[in-house]
Amino acid sequence: MEGWDPKTKSTLTQIPLLTTKAGPRDGAAWTQRLKEEYRALIAYTQMNKSNDNDWFRISAANPEGTRWTGKCWYVHNLLKYEFDLQFDIPVTYPATAPELELPELDGKTQKMYRGGKICLTVHFKPLWAKNCPRFGIAHALCLGLAPWLAAEIPVLVDSGMIKHKDDATTSNES
Amino acid sequence: MEVELKEMLDDLLSLRQSLSDPSLHASIDKLQLRVDRLTHLAKSVPVRRSKVKDMSAEVVDSNPYSRLMALQRMGIVENYERIREFSVAVVGIGGVGSVAAEMLTRCGIGRLLLYDYDKVELANMNRLFFRPEQVGMTKTDAAVQTLSDINPDVVLESYTLNVTTVQGFETFMSSLKNKTFRPSKESSGVDLVLSCVDNYEARMVVNQACNELNQAWMESGVSEDAVSGHIQLLIPGETACFACAPPLVVASGVDERTLKREGVCAASLPTTMGVVAGLLVQNTLKFLLGFGHVSPYLGYSSLKDFFPTMTMKPNPQCSNAACLERQKEYILAKPARDAAAKAKMEAEAAATTAAGDMPLHVDNEWNISVVDDNEPAKSTCGTSSDALPEGLTRELPSADEFQKPQASGATDSAIDDLEDLQRQLEALNAA
Numbered sequence: 001m002e003g004w005d006p007k008t009k010s011t012l013t014q015i016p017l018l019t020t021k022a023g024p025r026d027g028a029a030w031t032q033r034l035k036e037e038y039r040a041l042i043a044y045t046q047m048n049k050s051n052d053n054d055w056f057r058i059s060a061a062n063p064e065g066t067r068w069t070g071k072c073w074y075v076h077n078l079l080k081y082e083f084d085l086q087f088d089i090p091v092t093y094p095a096t097a098p099e100l101e102l103p104e105l106d107g108k109t110q111k112m113y114r115g116g117k118i119c120l121t122v123h124f125k126p127l128w129a130k131n132c133p134r135f136g137i138a139h140a141l142c143l144g145l146a147p148w149l150a151a152e153i154p155v156l157v158d159s160g161m162i163k164h165k166d167d168a169t170t171s172n173e174s
Numbered sequence: 175m176e177v178e179l180k181e182m183l184d185d186l187l188s189l190r191q192s193l194s195d196p197s198l199h200a201s202i203d204k205l206q207l208r209v210d211r212l213t214h215l216a217k218s219v220p221v222r223r224s225k226v227k228d229m230s231a232e233v234v235d236s237n238p239y240s241r242l243m244a245l246q247r248m249g250i251v252e253n254y255e256r257i258r259e260f261s262v263a264v265v266g267i268g269g270v271g272s273v274a275a276e277m278l279t280r281c282g283i284g285r286l287l288l289y290d291y292d293k294v295e296l297a298n299m300n301r302l303f304f305r306p307e308q309v310g311m312t313k314t315d316a317a318v319q320t321l322s323d324i325n326p327d328v329v330l331e332s333y334t335l336n337v338t339t340v341q342g343f344e345t346f347m348s349s350l351k352n353k354t355f356r357p358s359k360e361s362s363g364v365d366l367v368l369s370c371v372d373n374y375e376a377r378m379v380v381n382q383a384c385n386e387l388n389q390a391w392m393e394s395g396v397s398e399d400a401v402s403g404h405i406q407l408l409i410p411g412e413t414a415c416f417a418c419a420p421p422l423v424v425a426s427g428v429d430e431r432t433l434k435r436e437g438v439c440a441a442s443l444p445t446t447m448g449v450v451a452g453l454l455v456q457n458t459l460k461f462l463l464g465f466g467h468v469s470p471y472l473g474y475s476s477l478k479d480f481f482p483t484m485t486m487k488p489n490p491q492c493s494n495a496a497c498l499e500r501q502k503e504y505i506l507a508k509p510a511r512d513a514a515a516k517a518k519m520e521a522e523a524a525a526t527t528a529a530g531d532m533p534l535h536v537d538n539e540w541n542i543s544v545v546d547d548n549e550p551a552k553s554t555c556g557t558s559s560d561a562l563p564e565g566l567t568r569e570l571p572s573a574d575e576f577q578k579p580q581a582s583g584a585t586d587s588a589i590d591d592l593e594d595l596q597r598q599l600e601a602l603n604a605a
Contacts, residue, residue, distance in 0.1 A: 038595035
């Protein structure tokens with residue numbers, strides 16, 4: 001965990017850790033894991049709200065809890081940039097981390113695989129593997145997506161690859 | 175088209191005969207030459223060869239299998255035609271997988287199962303197999319198009335899906351189990367799975383499927399800097415599975431940034447990918463047709479032209495439950511395996527003595543005798559088989575005690591209803 005800022009570290013320690021090692025094919029054990037996922041997500045969302053650092057919405061898109069959709073946003077120069085967020089729980093979960101996707105940014109940055117999967121190889125996946133099965137979706141958002149947004153969005157905005165939605169509409173009208 | 179041209183030629187001839195002015199003959203001759211050339215061109219338009227019922231060893235230009243069947247005459251392969259009974263699944267039709275599939279197709283493999291969800295892009299043109307006019311097609315469709323042209327005898331099945339998703343995995347598993355091609359085959363419906371994917375997640379998925387199905391598979395990979403690669407044979411329970419040893423960055427705790435450069439775009443070379451595909455299919459042919467030595471692991475480091483090999487035993491504390499099951503089965507089957515090996519050795523010995531009761535050497539001036547390799551060498555420090563020779567140390571610490579799952583008593587007071595939890599998160603999301 002060297003190289004991480006103290007704020008992320010202290011946030012991380014407050015997200016409940018998970019105990020059940022189960023994937024979507026494990027029946028009742030997966031339901032147990034899903035409960036733990038929800039508890040961690042609830043705690044993390046509550047924490048973000050109370051710290052005035054709310055930055056994502058995520059909910060299961062199917063009853064099995066294998067597909068998740070929502071939104072995430074990042075504030076840069078006092079402007080809010082919001083993106084669709086989606087991912088599947090892989091069959092080998094939690095041995096392998098979910099591949100977080102921001103489909104709107106597909107093709108706009110090099111730090112992304114096809115289909116808008118953000119690149120987590122360097123900063124996140126080794127950490128995930130070391131902490132299996134204790135890390136869950138909430139940890140993936142905190143340690144995978146949040147630093148990626150913080151590193152990429154300013155670059156994308158400054159290089160003109162993405163525009164704020166107000167700018168985009170005004171330029172369309174004019 | 176040929177008929178049209180023939181008619182045109184006839185017309186020209188009759189025109190020439192009907193013309194009285196000989197000065198026009200020269201230009202008609204020229205026209206006739208052109209039609210001849212066109213006819214020739216029309217004849218060279220590619221024709222699909224028809225299917226071949228039996229592989230023949232007959233040496234004629236029109237036999238697609240003469241050079242392969244010659245392997246029998248050369249004493250390399252006992253029965254090459256068996257290749258038509260085998261099914262091979264290729265997961266990932268990229269730089270390695272597509273070339274491996276083409277090699278197997280040209281070798282006349284019985285059945286190929288192809289899995290990929292990507293499309294062909296211009297950025298793939300630095301690799302072999304796919305052509306620029308196939309850009310935009312799914313890799314599976316483009317591969318079937320090319321492969322069925324090359325060898326219509328091969329049964330091709332293509333699956334355009336992502337094996338890491340729950341749904342994709344189910345289709346993947348059922349396609350491997352399907353035994354309609356050769357109903358008499360034991361266990362799964364394929365003889366070998368080749369993993370030619372480009373990421374850790376997909377490799378773990380192939381590993382999971384093969385451990386559950388007790389299916390032998392081979393893993394292949396090319397490094398991100400395009401100058402090294404490897405192939406590995408994985409037999410569940412017998413050799414290490416893909417989850418038995420954690421990736422280097424996880425196990426050793428080295429800084430990942432020293433291993434990987436910034437940016438996602440990996441380098442690739444047609445040469446390295448071709449070499450790795452060649453090594454992979456060569457090992458596949460040896461495995462299926464039973465000749466030579468099948469490498470358990472073969473590395474390729476192109477900068478030094480270094481080819482390391484090694485064997486990896488399974489990890490008794492592997493995190494994959496199916497791997498542990500296969501390991502248990504393998505250990506339980508040891509007496510049967512030993513008996514079979516002994517019977518084979520005895521049969522061979524009997525065959526040699528039957529060949530001639532003459533002593534191998536008439537005289538033995540230097541009293542040379544053969545000593546059994548299996549006899550334990552008592553002179554070396556016989557503590558345990560784990561002891562390393564002097565001067566060597568283990569890179570990783572020995573494994574911790576197996577972690578017992580903690581009894582979760584603390585969560586008793588917490589809400590234990592999934593729907594309640596869902597509602598709670600939705601309420602937070604709505605706020």
